[in-house]
Each structure stands twice: as C-alpha cells, then as structure tokens.
C-alpha cells in the first residue's frame with residue numbers, strides 16, 4: 001500500500017500559506033486571488049504565485065514564526081510511523097521541511113520551491129504542464145508517478161487534491177475536498193484526526 005498525504009489542512013490544522021499571508025503578506029491579494037480561483041478565472045498555481053509575491057519578509061523569518069506555532073493534526077506521528085507516507089503539496093518545501101524536522105519525522109516530500117526576492121517571494125512549480133484530466137497543472141502527476149506498490153491511498157482536504165485524489169484507489173477526505181467529491185458522487189472515507197485514517201487502514 002502506498003499512502004499519499006496532502007500537507008496543508010491535512011497534516012496541518014491550518015493552511016500554512018494562509019497563516020503566513022495573514023501575518024506577513026497582503027491579505028487583500030489573498031482574498032482577490034482566492035475569489036478568482038473560485039470563479040475559475042485563474043489556476044491554483046497562479047493563485048499561489050500571487051500570494052507568495054505579496055510576502056517580502058525573508059523566508060527564514062517566516063519559517064521561524066511558523067515553526068513556533070504551526071499545529072499538526074493529531075495522529076500524524078502514528079500514521080507516519082506505520083505507513084511511511086509520501087507528502088505531496090502545492091506549498092513550498094522551504095515551509096514544510098522545517099516543520100517535519102521540528103517533529104523529528106523523516107518522510108519524502110514533493111512540493112514546490114520559493115525564493116526570496118526584494119519584490120516579493122518567487123514561486124517555482126515542479127508540475128508546470130497542464131494535467132490531461134483537469135486541464136491545469138496539478139498533483140495527479142505525483143500520484144501516478146509515485147512508484148506505487150499495491151493500493152494507492154490518498155488523504156486530502158482541498159482544491160489541490162480534487163484531481164489527484166481521484167487517481168488513487170482509496171480516498172480519505174475532509175472539508176472542501178469532501179464537499180467536492182460529494183457533489184460528484186465520488187466515494188471517499190471521511191476523517192477528522194489522522195488517527196481515524198490509521199484505524200481505517202489497520
């Protein structure tokens with residue numbers, strides 16, 4: 001079995017990038033970009049690019065702030081120990097890896113990159129090509145290229161998981177992803193804490 005976890009809102013309680021934007025970025029940029037994404041006018045990557053560009057604080061400072069307060073969803077350690085998950089995120093590895101180091105958890109991470117520039121953070125995306133299924137760059141490519149052994153299980157919560165989750169054999173969903181799958185009649189198992197997932201997989 002291959003377990004794939006989204007990061008923000010799945011492993012973490014709150015979305016890291018939203019927390020960072022509220023503290024260091026431009027909240028109006030976030031609101032406008034989120035609305036444009038919801039209307040289907042921009043891609044998720046474009047939303048993330050605009051959000052990141054609104055932060056001018058050095059990355060190290062933002063990371064230190066996050067490491068101090070970012071809360072993980074209960075049950076992560078136990079799930080990570082039992083199934084050695086692959087984390088697949090639209091967020092930046094620079095904001096994810098320090099949290100995993102804080103937790104003493106070593107797992108593979110596939111995420112995007114960000115660099116500090118005077119005019120604002122600059123995002124670089126690993127999956128640049130439009131996905132053949134959903135039409136925009138998306139995480140499905142990570143699921144289908146995950147060197148999966150046996151059943152693929154995907155755990156997610158939001159927009160970035162919509163297409164990727166449906167490439168898996170079994171889905172655990174919460175929040176926006178659960179509502180999206182409900183609307184489309186796609187089967188999934190709901191979860192709240194990650195211990196729910198560990199229990200269901202046992």
Ligand SMILES: [Mg+2]
Nearest residue numbers: 006008009158
């Ligand atoms: Mg998420």
Ligand SMILES: [Zn+2]
Nearest residue numbers: 131134138163
């Ligand atoms: Zn897709």
